[in-house]
Amino acid sequence: QAASADTLLLTAARLLDIRDGSFVENAALLVEDGRIVAAGPRGDIEAPPGARRLDLPGATLLPGLIDMHVHLTSSPDYHGFRRLALSDERKAIQGVVHAERTLYAGFTTVRNVGAGSFGDVALRDAIEAGEVPGPRLFVSGPPVGITGGHCSDNNLLPAEYGLEGEGVADGPWAARAAVRRNIKYGVDLIKTCSTGGVLSKGTKVGAPQYSVEELTALVDEAHSRGLRVASHAHGAEGIRNALEAGVDTIEHGSFIDDSGIRLAKKKGAWLGMDIYVTEFILGEGEEKGILSESLEKERMTGETQRENFRKAVEAGVKMIYSTDAGVYPHGHNARQLSRMVTFGMTPLQALQAATLNSAEALDKDGELGALEPGYLADVIAVQGNPLDDIRLLESVHFVMRDGVVYKHSRAQD
Ligand code: ARG
Structure with a gap:
C-alpha cells in the first residue's frame, strides 16, 4: 500500500x-x-x-536502481510465433503487471525501448497519474528502422499477410518523419536498430541496418528536438555506424571491436550490454517459443558479448545498465549485476552503472x-x-x- x-x-x-x-x-x-x-x-x-x-x-x-533497456509490454512466455496472437491491448495489460513487478524488484526508473501502438506512452502516463504502480518510465514507442529489419519490422509471416512494423522507415527523410511521428505521440527517446538481432526472423546479428546517412538524419532529427537516441547494435560495423551518426547509447554491443571501443570513448557514448539474458534464452528459450534460428544466433553471440563486456570495462567505456527484461521475466532485472561482477566490474562499478551512469545517460543526473x-x-x-x-x-x-x-x-x- x-x-x-x-x-x-x-x-x-x-x-x-x-x-x-x-x-x-x-x-x-x-x-x-x-x-x-x-x-x-x-x-x-x-x-x-x-x-x-x-x-x-x-x-x-x-x-x-535504473534499467535502461526493458520491454514492459513483452512477456517472456510469448516468444516467436506465439507473440503474433497477442494484440497490442493485451500486451499493454500485461505491461501493467510487469511494471509493478519491476518496481517491487527495486527498479524505480526504467527506459522502455520498443512498444507497439505507443502502449509504453500510455503505461508511463497511467503510472504518472497514480492509476497503477510502477517505475518512472522513459519510453521510445515503436523503434524506427528498415524494412525487414530487427526491431522495426516483423518477418514472421509471408507477404500476402501484409505484416509490417509500425516504425519502418527507409531513407533519411522517412527516418526523420518517423522520429517526428513518435514525438507527436509522446515518446521520450528514439530507439533504432543499426544491426540485425537474435530474436527476429531472418536478420543477421553481424549485418548493419541503415546507412550512416540514414542514421545521421535520424539522430539529427531527434537531437534537434531534444531527444536522445538508443541504437540496438550487435555487429562491429553497425556499432561504428551508430556511433559515427552520434547515437547516445549502444544497446547489446556484442561484437564491439577495438575501433568501436575507441569511438565510443571519443564520442562519449554509453554502452549497455545485456549479459544476463543469454542464460534465459539458451535455458528456457526453446520451450517459450524462441525460434531455432534465434537459438543458433544466441549460441554465436552470448559468450563473445561477455568477453567484450570485460574489454569495454577495462578500456573505460561509460557503462549503463541494460538488461532486455521482457525477453526474460520482469522483476529479475537485478540478476545481471552479479554477471557484471563476474565479467570484470567491481560490485560498486556495477551499482554505479545501474544508478549514476544510467541517470546521466537519461539526462537526469542531479535528480536520479x-x-x-x-x-x-x-x-x-x-x-x-x-x-x-x-x-x-x-x-x-x-x-x-x-x-x-x-x-x-x-x-x-
Ligand atoms: N533483443 C536482443 C536481440 O534479439 C536480445 C539479444 C540477447 N542476446 C544477448 N547475448 N545479449 O538481438
Whole structure:
C-alpha cells in the first residue's frame, strides 16, 4: 500500500555513498514532498516536528536502481510465433503487471525501448497519474528502422499477410518523419536498430541496418528536438555506424571491436550490454517459443558479448545498465549485476552503472541515481552489505519512489 508523500525521516543501519563506495553508519534520510532534503549520520539530521518516522533495522539504503533497456509490454512466455496472437491491448495489460513487478524488484526508473501502438506512452502516463504502480518510465514507442529489419519490422509471416512494423522507415527523410511521428505521440527517446538481432526472423546479428546517412538524419532529427537516441547494435560495423551518426547509447554491443571501443570513448557514448539474458534464452528459450534460428544466433553471440563486456570495462567505456527484461521475466532485472561482477566490474562499478551512469545517460543526473539532497526520493534497501554480496540486490525488501513507500516487507534475517 502506498503511503502518502509528506515529511519522513527514514533511518537504517547504513547508507551506501554510491560515488565512492563508503558507508554512512547509523544513517538517516530526510524526505520532503518526494525529494531528499538531507542524508547522513542520524545525529546530524533533525526531523521537523510532526515528521513521520520509519526505521529499517540492519538495512543498507541505496538509490533506486535504473534499467535502461526493458520491454514492459513483452512477456517472456510469448516468444516467436506465439507473440503474433497477442494484440497490442493485451500486451499493454500485461505491461501493467510487469511494471509493478519491476518496481517491487527495486527498479524505480526504467527506459522502455520498443512498444507497439505507443502502449509504453500510455503505461508511463497511467503510472504518472497514480492509476497503477510502477517505475518512472522513459519510453521510445515503436523503434524506427528498415524494412525487414530487427526491431522495426516483423518477418514472421509471408507477404500476402501484409505484416509490417509500425516504425519502418527507409531513407533519411522517412527516418526523420518517423522520429517526428513518435514525438507527436509522446515518446521520450528514439530507439533504432543499426544491426540485425537474435530474436527476429531472418536478420543477421553481424549485418548493419541503415546507412550512416540514414542514421545521421535520424539522430539529427531527434537531437534537434531534444531527444536522445538508443541504437540496438550487435555487429562491429553497425556499432561504428551508430556511433559515427552520434547515437547516445549502444544497446547489446556484442561484437564491439577495438575501433568501436575507441569511438565510443571519443564520442562519449554509453554502452549497455545485456549479459544476463543469454542464460534465459539458451535455458528456457526453446520451450517459450524462441525460434531455432534465434537459438543458433544466441549460441554465436552470448559468450563473445561477455568477453567484450570485460574489454569495454577495462578500456573505460561509460557503462549503463541494460538488461532486455521482457525477453526474460520482469522483476529479475537485478540478476545481471552479479554477471557484471563476474565479467570484470567491481560490485560498486556495477551499482554505479545501474544508478549514476544510467541517470546521466537519461539526462537526469542531479535528480536520479544518488541519495543526496535535491535528488528525487527513490530509495531501496537490502539486508547486509551489497559490496560484499552483490546478489543481495536480488532481494530488495524496501522500495520507495518519489517519497512514496511501495514495498516494506519483513527483512529476511
Ligand atoms: N533483443 C536482443 C536481440 O534479439 C536480445 C539479444 C540477447 N542476446 C544477448 N547475448 N545479449 O538481438
